[in-house]
Amino acid sequence: MRAAVYRGPGEIEIEEVPRPQVESPTDAVIRVTHTAICGSDLWFYRGLSDREVGSRVGHEPMGIVEEVGEAVTSVEPGDRVIAPFAISCGECEFCRKGLYTSCEEEASWGEANGGGQGEYVKTPFADGHLVRVPDRHADDEDTLRSLLPLTDVLGTGHHAAVSAGVDAGDTVVVIGDGAVGLSGVLAAQRLGAERIIAMGHHEDRLALAEDFGATETIAARGETAVERARELTYGGANHVMECVGAGSAMDTAIDVARDGGTIGYVGVPHGVEEAGLDIHGLFRGNVTLQGGVAPVRDYAEELMADVVGGTLDPAPIFTKTVDLDGVPEGYRAMDDREAIKVLVKPWD
Amino acid sequence: MRAAVYRGPGEIEIEEVPRPQVESPTDAVIRVTHTAICGSDLWFYRGLSDREVGSRVGHEPMGIVEEVGEAVTSVEPGDRVIAPFAISCGECEFCRKGLYTSCEEEASWGEANGGGQGEYVKTPFADGHLVRVPDRHADDEDTLRSLLPLTDVLGTGHHAAVSAGVDAGDTVVVIGDGAVGLSGVLAAQRLGAERIIAMGHHEDRLALAEDFGATETIAARGETAVERARELTYGGANHVMECVGAGSAMDTAIDVARDGGTIGYVGVPHGVEEAGLDIHGLFRGNVTLQGGVAPVRDYAEELMADVVGGTLDPAPIFTKTVDLDGVPEGYRAMDDREAIKVLVKPWD
Numbered sequence: 001m002r003a004a005v006y007r008g009p010g011e012i013e014i015e016e017v018p019r020p021q022v023e024s025p026t027d028a029v030i031r032v033t034h035t036a037i038c039g040s041d042l043w044f045y046r047g048l049s050d051r052e053v054g055s056r057v058g059h060e061p062m063g064i065v066e067e068v069g070e071a072v073t074s075v076e077p078g079d080r081v082i083a084p085f086a087i088s089c090g091e092c093e094f095c096r097k098g099l100y101t102s103c104e105e106e107a108s109w110g111e112a113n114g115g116g117q118g119e120y121v122k123t124p125f126a127d128g129h130l131v132r133v134p135d136r137h138a139d140d141e142d143t144l145r146s147l148l149p150l151t152d153v154l155g156t157g158h159h160a161a162v163s164a165g166v167d168a169g170d171t172v173v174v175i176g177d178g179a180v181g182l183s184g185v186l187a188a189q190r191l192g193a194e195r196i197i198a199m200g201h202h203e204d205r206l207a208l209a210e211d212f213g214a215t216e217t218i219a220a221r222g223e224t225a226v227e228r229a230r231e232l233t234y235g236g237a238n239h240v241m242e243c244v245g246a247g248s249a250m251d252t253a254i255d256v257a258r259d260g261g262t263i264g265y266v267g268v269p270h271g272v273e274e275a276g277l278d279i280h281g282l283f284r285g286n287v288t289l290q291g292g293v294a295p296v297r298d299y300a301e302e303l304m305a306d307v308v309g310g311t312l313d314p315a316p317i318f319t320k321t322v323d324l325d326g327v328p329e330g331y332r333a334m335d336d337r338e339a340i341k342v343l344v345k346p347w348d
Numbered sequence: 349m350r351a352a353v354y355r356g357p358g359e360i361e362i363e364e365v366p367r368p369q370v371e372s373p374t375d376a377v378i379r380v381t382h383t384a385i386c387g388s389d390l391w392f393y394r395g396l397s398d399r400e401v402g403s404r405v406g407h408e409p410m411g412i413v414e415e416v417g418e419a420v421t422s423v424e425p426g427d428r429v430i431a432p433f434a435i436s437c438g439e440c441e442f443c444r445k446g447l448y449t450s451c452e453e454e455a456s457w458g459e460a461n462g463g464g465q466g467e468y469v470k471t472p473f474a475d476g477h478l479v480r481v482p483d484r485h486a487d488d489e490d491t492l493r494s495l496l497p498l499t500d501v502l503g504t505g506h507h508a509a510v511s512a513g514v515d516a517g518d519t520v521v522v523i524g525d526g527a528v529g530l531s532g533v534l535a536a537q538r539l540g541a542e543r544i545i546a547m548g549h550h551e552d553r554l555a556l557a558e559d560f561g562a563t564e565t566i567a568a569r570g571e572t573a574v575e576r577a578r579e580l581t582y583g584g585a586n587h588v589m590e591c592v593g594a595g596s597a598m599d600t601a602i603d604v605a606r607d608g609g610t611i612g613y614v615g616v617p618h619g620v621e622e623a624g625l626d627i628h629g630l631f632r633g634n635v636t637l638q639g640g641v642a643p644v645r646d647y648a649e650e651l652m653a654d655v656v657g658g659t660l661d662p663a664p665i666f667t668k669t670v671d672l673d674g675v676p677e678g679y680r681a682m683d684d685r686e687a688i689k690v691l692v693k694p695w696d
Binding site: 101260276278282283284286287291295 | 637
């Protein structure tokens with residue numbers, strides 16, 4: 001089969017690789033119909049994080065079950081399924097409490113299971129990992145585009161909102177106008193936030209944030225952005241969602257948080273490796289830092305209900321669609337900020 | 349009047365200084381009968397944090413109201429009162445929500461209000477700041493020794509427990525065997541924790557931790573301590589109290605926290621100025637970081653009820669008592685780890 005492979009910074013190639021096979025009774029092989037390129041893929045693409053050259057990439061697959069092991073009971077061949085970015089067994093302590101990202105099995109995409117940006121992937125724990133799309137929605141292309149973000153970005157934005165303690169009537173500042181930030185705006189709006197202040201620096205993305213429910217936007221960075229947010233919130237927000245995953249954005253989040261407030265964060269904190277995080281601002285103001293890698297499997301059913309119900313639609317974050325051969329161009333477009341998020345259809 | 353004055357690292361002197369006076373209608377002047385030296389005082393004493401030479405020190409006074417301004421209604425001359433370490437107005441947004449440490453007035457000890465280690469102090473907001481000790485307990489020396497820690501350390505330990513989400517039946521790891529850690533053990537025990545694992549490296553202090561309710565102790569640091577704690581908790585604790593206030597202790601807290609758990613922290617995070625905090629461990633495991641400078645005023649009434657009721661007694665943390673002239677020796681004893689915490693009786 002064909003799949004995207006990392007060949008070094010800036011180099012993604014589509015190569016012929018072995019197709020994952022059902023080997024254990026709990027396996028399922030999925031023919032990937034829809035997948036995506038993630039903002040987090042750009043870290044290795046830009047050479048800012050380590051990744052083994054030759055490794056398969058991608059972690060947001062949705063598709064049709066091709067084959068299952070004999071122990072699998074929740075899905076069968078022909079079912080449309082979503083595979084959240086973190087593979088989960090569904091049975092360990094952490095999966096049982098909904099913290100699927102801490103699954104004790106520590107299974108991951110890669111050689112054995114394939115990467116999300118390829119023709120097929122395998123999950124070693126079909127029953128604990130896959131989310132089945134109801135048949136009546138399983139072949140509607142518009143619905144599928146709206147469901148694909150459940151594999152990662154929509155659940156991640158939702159995790160930021162939940163971690164920030166967003167509830168009905170709240171005022172929240174969302175930092176970041178990328179796909180996660182935009183999903184965060186959607187999630188905050190869905191949770192009933194009254195004021196959603198979206199902070200970023202791309203006019204087009206902030207316009208989309210407004211479509212998604214942002215009541216105010218701040219197109220600025222650093223001190224200027226902080227001042228404006230503090231002005232709009234009369235001194236800081238009780239709920240701040242850090243949706244960038246950079247040390248500078250976390251500093252902004254701390255500066256924007258009201259004393260006693262909560263920062264929900266979901267981005268891999270890049271740029272704090274060297275400098276670390278200055279937690280004095282958190283300490284002085286008793287600001288809580290909550291969040292982490294998003295257990296999107298835990299949120300899939302409730303978010304799916306709203307997506308298929310038509311009240312939640314993250315599809316506009318996909319501003320570019322490519323086939324498998326278009327994946328390298330998709331990375332380039334995201335790296336150059338031409339595309340917010342790229343949808344990949346490996347079989348088109 | 350006489351008061352302790354900072355004269356540079358390692359140098360505390362008792363000097364003649366002006367006595368604070370009632371100047372505004374909300375002021376109260378207190379004759380300090382009991383006060384203490386705080387672990388946080390050691391930071392400037394050791395030259396590890398900046399402090400103006402010539403400034404008055406101390407922030408944990410208890411005493412008798414000497415004189416009040418005409419607007420003061422909650423206390424009158426002759427009342428025994430506790431003055432929490434953070435001066436609070438009682439009327440701003442933050443005081444009203446119990447976050448007294450974020451009081452908008454930003455009043456502090458020092459020249460105008462005196463330092464806690466002196467014969468008199470003044471609070472500019474008697475009604476919003478002082479906690480009155482009921483008359484029936486106001487002159488019992490044993491009770492007063494047990495109430496003095498309400499000015500800071502007991503409320504701080506309690507804040508660590510509350511911030512770590514400690515509840516009945518929980519397992520909690522308390523990092524630090526200083527006065528705050530020991531108070532944290534007391535607080536966790538009071539909140540009903542079933543297993544309290546106290547971590548430190550002084551046998552005598554860990555023995556006191558056991559008296560205070562610790563069910564297990566770990567006398568080690570770094571990797572060894574982490575391994576032992578993870579072993580005792582079968583992989584990490586859902587509740588961790590960081591009661592040291594150092595970057596290395598925070599690292600230990602992160603390593604000891606179970607995925608999905610919460611770290612309650614209350615120590616000024618020294619040693620992270622340069623290195624910052626590596627939050628990757630928090631991120632990967634969705635570990636929440638909650639706490640900050642403790643709003644002990646908010647906890648004073650409930651803790652006082654248990655102290656005067658006889659079910660809560662932090663007095664054993666005072667292992668040395670001095671008069672005002674003994675304050676320099678008190679600093680030395682705490683710096684040399686001879687004393688856990690020093691009680692000061694300025695008028696003895």
